Amino acid sequence: MIVAAFVMLVGGGAVVWLFLGGDDDDPSRTSAGSSIPDLPTPPSYTPPTYDPPTTTPTRPSYTYSPPPQNWGAIAVGRNGAVGRAWDFDTASAARRRALNECPTSGCKVLTTFVNGCGAIAFNSRTNKYWGGRGDTKAAAQRDAISNAGGGRWTTWVCTTR
Template identity: 60%
Template sequence: MAVVIVLVAVFVLVIGGGAILWLGFHVGDSARKHAVAVPTLPDLPTPPTYSPPPLPSYSPSFPSGPDSPTDTYSPPPQYYGAIAVASDGSVGKSWDYSSAAAAEKRALNECPRSHCKVLVGFMNSCGAVAYNPRTNKYWGGRGATKTAAEKDAISNAGGGHWITWVCTTR
């Protein structure tokens, strides 16, 4: 049965393919006999091209002389200081350090006791420590001058007297 199906398929292909080839040659011959000339479009002129003009060169000029601005801005230097105090009044001071942490570390290292605490830190100014004998407490203060820092420390302590001060470079 399978052989019959294969033979029928081959017969259909051979007969069908031959018919298609015969029709193709026949139609091709008649098309060649009846060819018609197709008109072509006339040559059109080439459109002009656009080239933008060159941009002018730009070189900014900066004023020079005594009224000219400086090249870059440099903020003023920041100098830090600190004062550390122990409960017995021992003091450690530092000034003109580049960071608050470095100033505090140095003040603690300068304090001769192991239980010192930083009572005041300051930047580009002064710091002072005051002692109030009524409360038996030390207090820190800061200000633009030595006198202002001492007054601030005494005020913070609620009275008493100042025991030390230090100022940074400004």
């Protein structure tokens, strides 16, 4: 390392010049000998990508699905023969099945119900059968007896809920 000093007296004042020499490979040193810290490298910037909105609307995943409907029906013949049907997708399919299950001709569907129960009552004073429906077996039986104006229940059936 080379050190050189030069002192010069000029007009009553003194100027001192000091030169410190050394390796030129040191980047932290300048020609005046002062040290400048290294600045951090700025991060690279990548602009965000843009996806235009689709023109086709999408359906939300929380769409409403109604509960399944299970239909039932009871058909009765003049002699008291019974045809019952339960857990059908439509009322007409349940009525057709009840009529097909009735073992005699001339059967009539007396009650059709959905997600519940149906019952048939017989009133011996009027000699007629009546249908009823309800949320439970007991409710359907009471409804049928009430519709018949009294009497007793003869059959019932409930659908799956």
